[in-house]
Amino acid sequence: MKIEGVEFSIKQQLIAQVEDAYLEKGKIHFVVGKNGAGKTSLLKILSGLEPNYKGEVSFLGRGLRDWKMEELAQRRAVLSQSNFNAFPIKVEELVMMGRYPFFQQNATQKDKEIVAKALALFELQKFVGRDFLSLSGGERQRVLFAKCIAQIWGKEGHRKYLFLDEPLTYLDVEYQVQFLQLLRDLIERFNLTIVGVIHDINLAINYGDNFLLMHAGKCVEQGDGSRVLSRENMQKYFKVEPHVLEHQGRDFFVF
Numbered sequence: 001m002k003i004e005g006v007e008f009s010i011k012q013q014l015i016a017q018v019e020d021a022y023l024e025k026g027k028i029h030f031v032v033g034k035n036g037a038g039k040t041s042l043l044k045i046l047s048g049l050e051p052n053y054k055g056e057v058s059f060l061g062r063g064l065r066d067w068k069m070e071e072l073a074q075r076r077a078v079l080s081q082s083n084f085n086a087f088p089i090k091v092e093e094l095v096m097m098g099r100y101p102f103f104q105q106n107a108t109q110k111d112k113e114i115v116a117k118a119l120a121l122f123e124l125q126k127f128v129g130r131d132f133l134s135l136s137g138g139e140r141q142r143v144l145f146a147k148c149i150a151q152i153w154g155k156e157g158h159r160k161y162l163f164l165d166e167p168l169t170y171l172d173v174e175y176q177v178q179f180l181q182l183l184r185d186l187i188e189r190f191n192l193t194i195v196g197v198i199h200d201i202n203l204a205i206n207y208g209d210n211f212l213l214m215h216a217g218k219c220v221e222q223g224d225g226s227r228v229l230s231r232e233n234m235q236k237y238f239k240v241e242p243h244v245l246e247h248q249g250r251d252f253f254v255f
């Protein structure tokens, strides 16, 4: 995915700007920065949910705005904040929504199998039949992951993208780690590239390959963890004074 001269403003206020970036396939790219820095807005642009920007994003060699929504839905899934709070829906029905881009009226046997596998991947079988709204925050988050995974499942050989806005919200430590490890495994299995917004800097350092640091609407740094998530940048952009602990050649922070 190539990003060239992207600029998104609302009423003359700059919301998200990236001059030039290349998000290499098969990697985990994390967007980091303080609250209000423009991370979610950038994710919306990159995932095709926000088309009103200047510049160009190209996705699999074609301008993102040239993709039809239905085509895009077969190639990328988006985990957004605060979805599906408005109406009752059964867990398995919600996960099946991930398959909507792939069938016309009725789910095929293959769609049903994929939903069952996605539910199993997140240990959700015991919630089949339950109303999504009756689940805890962490359980809901796992159902939303399962929906995204069901969406990018299959079509072997086709490159897919997963966009994750604060995926670790509501998850306990065990599920946070399990989820991040699962992402690593899925990259190869589904020919994936992952772009996520994450607030936990240490988990980001541990699991990310490439980072975009947003500050006041601008991408001010990009590259690997040692460059972007340096002690200096913690001080300059996050306004914290962390202690640094080195582990396996990488710096982690104690705040």
Ligand SMILES: Nc1ncnc2c1ncn2[C@@H]1O[C@H](COP(=O)(O)OP(=O)(O)OP(=O)(O)O)[C@@H](O)[C@H]1O
Pocket (backbone or CB within 6 Å): 010, 015, 033, 034, 035, 036, 037, 038, 039, 040, 041, 042
């Ligand atoms: N529709 C809108 N109208 C006005 N301002 C907006 C709109 N959408 C986003 N903004 C503003 O753009 C800025 C960036 O928002 P964004 O949600 O991208 O930040 P963020 O980095 O994801 O923040 P957080 O970490 O708090 O989730 C914020 O100041 C926000 O208030």
